[in-house]
Amino acid sequence: MADRILIKNAIVLSQDDAIGELPDADILIEGDKIVDVRPGISADGAEVIDAAGDIVIPGFVDTHRHTWETSIRTSAPDYTLGAYFSAILDKFAPNYRPEDVHAANLWGALECINAGITTLVDWSHIMNTAAHADAAISGLQESGIRSVFAFGFPNTSIQAWWFGMDWAGSTERIDGDLARKIRSQQLSDDRGLVTMALATRGTNFCKPEVVRYEWELAKELGVNITVHVAMDRFGYTKMQLRGLKDLDLLYPNTTYIHSSHLLDDEWQMVADSGGNVSLAPQIEMQMGHGWAPAATASKMGIPIGLSSDVATTASSDQFTQMHAVFASERARRHQETWDENLDGTIDTPNLITSRDVLRWATIDGARVAGVADWSGSITPGKKADLVIIDTQAVNVSPVIDPVGAVVCAADVSNVKTVFVNGKALKRDFKLAANLGAPRKAVEASRDYLIGTFGTPEPGWLPAKA
Numbered sequence: 001m002a003d004r005i006l007i008k009n010a011i012v013l014s015q016d017d018a019i020g021e022l023p024d025a026d027i028l029i030e031g032d033k034i035v036d037v038r039p040g041i042s043a044d045g046a047e048v049i050d051a052a053g054d055i056v057i058p059g060f061v062d063t064h065r066h067t068w069e070t071s072i073r074t075s076a077p078d079y080t081l082g083a084y085f086s087a088i089l090d091k092f093a094p095n096y097r098p099e100d101v102h103a104a105n106l107w108g109a110l111e112c113i114n115a116g117i118t119t120l121v122d123w124s125h126i127m128n129t130a131a132h133a134d135a136a137i138s139g140l141q142e143s144g145i146r147s148v149f150a151f152g153f154p155n156t157s158i159q160a161w162w163f164g165m166d167w168a169g170s171t172e173r174i175d176g177d178l179a180r181k182i183r184s185q186q187l188s189d190d191r192g193l194v195t196m197a198l199a200t201r202g203t204n205f206c207k208p209e210v211v212r213y214e215w216e217l218a219k220e221l222g223v224n225i226t227v228h229v230a231m232d233r234f235g236y237t238k239m240q241l242r243g244l245k246d247l248d249l250l251y252p253n254t255t256y257i258h259s260s261h262l263l264d265d266e267w268q269m270v271a272d273s274g275g276n277v278s279l280a281p282q283i284e285m286q287m288g289h290g291w292a293p294a295a296t297a298s299k300m301g302i303p304i305g306l307s308s309d310v311a312t313t314a315s316s317d318q319f320t321q322m323h324a325v326f327a328s329e330r331a332r333r334h335q336e337t338w339d340e341n342l343d344g345t346i347d348t349p350n351l352i353t354s355r356d357v358l359r360w361a362t363i364d365g366a367r368v369a370g371v372a373d374w375s376g377s378i379t380p381g382k383k384a385d386l387v388i389i390d391t392q393a394v395n396v397s398p399v400i401d402p403v404g405a406v407v408c409a410a411d412v413s414n415v416k417t418v419f420v421n422g423k424a425l426k427r428d429f430k431l432a433a434n435l436g437a438p439r440k441a442v443e444a445s446r447d448y449l450i451g452t453f454g455t456p457e458p459g460w461l462p463a464k465a
């Protein structure tokens, strides 16, 4: 019989509508699967985890992270999006070696596990060579996390790859042969621990024939597309959805990242085509992409995932994203109400709730990542991807509303135990992985990359030889 683990007496926030929130229940895991969720399970011979009073949630899903940037964490705290393009993408990315990508992906994935993120969409636009692709995938695999490897394009020059040498759209194409090879030889299992997507640039950034090539490549490979749209006020990211519609390339299950400045008809295109959005609220507000339009997407029934985007500029856990979207979307709604009701007599209607936010960080994020059929909720039959949150901690206790405890009080320090695919990758606050060698590698990568950057930014520590 497969290994059996019984989590006893937890507050279970299942994110499965048929199961709901259970104030005192058990979860039985067999092998890689959840097999039962209810009060009073007995399972002879199972290893018992006493979770009395603790909260169990499905693992968080980070729906878009450029994990390769983990080695240059917080190098750009004050950057706007424009500054980011010219420094991170044009000065750091071309210097990345395969070992830098490996170190960053492994360290970034371990960071996720530590923070209770059990599924990571790795938006990997650092495919400078085939060896870079191998390094990215093996970094993810070694961590044990569930991930979607979103195969992207090389980042050897922003002008060539993002805008085109004449600034009228790139003529460069994703390496289709390499994508086909990875799909057939490494990532052919659509329910494996690492699955595949295509990370594309899209309309305005590329000539229409390049867009068509990349979208049709995704269709040929049978993988979802993930693409940045409507960010900042760049002319480039305006009306990208209209452009895709004109090309007849509005595919279902496409993830539209940021979406801050979509027009009304473009929102309708996302909804009608079965698309979804990935919002990175902390980054969007900090770097100037725009607001995270969660309330709009929610009203239209469009699945919302939260994402951390870049470790260069903000912290990469889902608690940060939940706080940012909860505060910003409510702040916007309050402001509208105040502006319309200057006498202050009307309370703000139609506010997003803490339960909306937790759903976006978990099951809806799983829908965006394309893994919801087998992960994202605490449901018998699904893979055991779940997190135990410590409620004894000084910042969490006492608990009254457990969703409030997770969304408004808890942080990474309260992530006690993390299961991915039935394996405890963190147990009683301690990661199963040995951190020594991966930390050394990512620090060495940082030293190399900082050394190749050119003139250091103000505030950086001196480069090590």
Ligand SMILES: [Zn+2]
Pocket: 064, 066, 123, 228, 257, 309
């Ligand atoms: Zn991004």
